[in-house]
Amino acid sequence: MKTVLKIIGIIVLLIVAYAIVAMLAFGKIYHYEKSMVINAPKEKVWQQISSMKAFNQWNPWMKLDKNMKITYTGNSGEVGDKYCWDSKNDDAGAGCQEIKELVLNEKQKTEMIFTRPFAGQATSEIVLTSEGNSTKVTWTMDTEQETWMKIMRPMMDYQMGKSYEEGLSNLKTLVEK
Template sequence: MKTFLKIIGIILFFIVVYGIVAMLAFGKTYHYEKAIVINAPKEKVWQQISSMKAFNEWNPWMKLDPTMKINYTGNSGQVGDKYCWDSKNDDAGAGCQEIKELVTNEKQKTEMTFMRPFEGQATSDIILTTEGNSTKVTWSMDTEQETWMKLMRPMMDYQMGKSYGEGLDNLKKLSEK
């Protein structure tokens, strides 16, 4: 029994130490990005990112709830193009994403507002650069994190990597058709 209690004590000690280190070491801002090279010209890839409806054709979070309610507003493919989602599933939650900047064949910048399961805001950029006959797509997200969310950063990095990887793979398949 003493050995068991020592093991539990050591585990708790490391959890507390990790929590303190995470809160002190990780900054308030969170940045994540992932890139892929697509065997298609920028103009063809641009068609898949230039509007919220096109984005949602490869958006990995859309599959989290097939019954999710989606509402599009604004002019498709222009600044102000926006969609809001509402899901009964907390994995998908509820929120809105709006195009804030478009540079034809080069950049899409959006702002996301999350309402559920956590409230928050983030910005996302999709940057296209030519690489020979191909296009490099860099997808990034920036947000500020509450102190307690810093504890989740390694798990968030893992989940973001998985989701962004799936989304970029979907984009690659669509663009290379």
């Protein structure tokens, strides 16, 4: 019995130590990025990132709830192009994403406002770079994290990696048809 209590004590101590180190070591800004090379010119890839409707054709989070309510506002393919989602599923939650900057065949920058399950704000960029006849697509996200959320950073990296990989693979499949 003493051995079991010692093991439990050590585990609790390690968890507390990790939490303290994570809160002190990780910065307030969370940055994630993933890149993939797509066998198509930038102009063809651009067609799939330059509007919110096009983005949602390969957006990995759209599959979280097939009954998700989506509303689009603004002019498609222009700054101010926006969609809002509302799902009963907390994995998808609710919020809005709006295009804040477009540089033709180069970059799309958006702002995301999350309202459920947690309130938050983030920015995202999709940057296109020519690589011969192909295009390197770099997708980023930046957000400010509360101190307690820093503890979750390794799990966030894992989840973001899976989602971004899926989204970029969806984009690649769509563009390379």
